Amino acid sequence: MSTEPILRTENVRKDFGSIVAVDGVSVEFYDDEIVGIIGPNGAGKTTFTNLISGALPLTDGTIIFDGEDISGLQKYKRVRRGLVRSFQIPQIYDEMTVFENMQASVLSRKQENNRLFMPTIRDSASVSETEQLLELFNLEAHADDHTEHLPHGVRKVLDVAMSFALEPEIMILDEPTSGVGSREKNAVMETITEAAVEQNIGLIFIEHDMELIRDYSDRIIALHEGRVLADDDVAAVMESEEVNQFILEGGV
Ligand SMILES: Nc1ncnc2c1ncn2[C@@H]1O[C@H](COP(=O)(O)OP(=O)(O)OP(=O)(O)O)[C@@H](O)[C@H]1O
Ligand SMILES: [Mg+2]
Structure with a gap:
């Protein structure tokens, strides 16, 4: 495991009026681990990840990424x-194929902005990078398919694959298998986690399905009423009395 965390939050807080959605969360993430975030509805999971990504401003606290304070940094x-x-x-x-969507994402990074544009420049570097990403995510067979006809799970995988084109060190996924049929959920998680491990990309994923959490996380952070209830390896969190009382028994 990496020795230094790539991402650290210190006493992170988010208020919405009188609601304290995230209440003093201090946790660390490494760039070579898969962390599952669990907690009942309204626990603050989505809000917490929105604070990390910069989608929401902090009420209080600090976020350190790669050794630098990014608390006020814009999302892009x-x-x-x-x-x-x-x-x-x-x-x-x-209206575009899987290949064209993927290439647009690769090109958007190469242009050093986040706006997508139609991939009219078919340079060989972007073509080979696109092919590699499609292979990494087992999407080659769908390369020429228009995305509107894709099975839901494949579409989810494409969405994550397109984010990988932005070359993350760490990636946040909020319920990556939501809306995916139960038989397809494992395949989606398997593909995403294998790609992350192969590329040395850290994953933070929010998930309600405890089987997926158990099967695909290295570590679990349990949130309850905006606070960290447990932060440990899978077995320890699953056995935690508080997690059982507040989360598992009530259903997540
Ligand atoms: N934009 C907002 N304005 C006001 N209150 C909000 C806003 N977003 C979230 N909240 C409140 O903050 C709390 C945490 O919500 P959040 O969506 O982060 O929970 P969650 O753990 O992601 O829940 P779920 O499992 O249902 O997705 C809840 O009480 C919610 O109602
Ligand atoms: Mg949520």
Whole structure:
């Protein structure tokens, strides 16, 4: 495991009026681990990851990425540094094929901005990078398919693959398998986590399905009412009395 955390939050807080959605969260993430975030509805999971990505401003606290304070940094600048939230930056265009969507994402990074544009420049570097990413995510067979016809799980994988084109150090996924049929969920998680391990990219994923959490996380952070209830390896969190009382028994 890496010796230094790539990402650290210190006493991070978010208020919405009188609601304290995130209440003093201090946690660390490494660039070579997969961390599952669990907690009941309203626990603050999405808000917490929105604070990390810069989608929401902090009420209080500090976020350190790669040794630097990024607490006030704009979202797109965090993306450039390698802190990427999926289902956020790249949009899938239904009138384009899987290959064209993927290439647009590769080109958007090469242009050093986050705006997508039609991939009219078919330079060989972007073509080979696009092919590599499609292979990494087992999408080669779908390369020429228009995305509107893709099975839902494949579409989710494409969305994550397009975020990988932005070359993250760490990637945040909020319920990556939501809306995916239960039989397809494992395949989606398997593909995403294998790609992350192969590319040495850290993953933070929010998930309600405890089987997926158990099967694909190295570590679990359990949130409850905006606070960290547990932060440990999978077995320890699953056995934690508080996690069982507040989260598992109530359903997540
Ligand atoms: N934009 C907002 N304005 C006001 N309150 C908000 C806003 N976003 C979230 N909240 C509140 O903050 C708390 C945490 O919400 P959040 O969406 O982060 O929870 P969550 O753990 O992601 O829940 P879920 O499992 O349902 O996705 C909740 O009480 C929610 O109602
Ligand atoms: Mg949420």
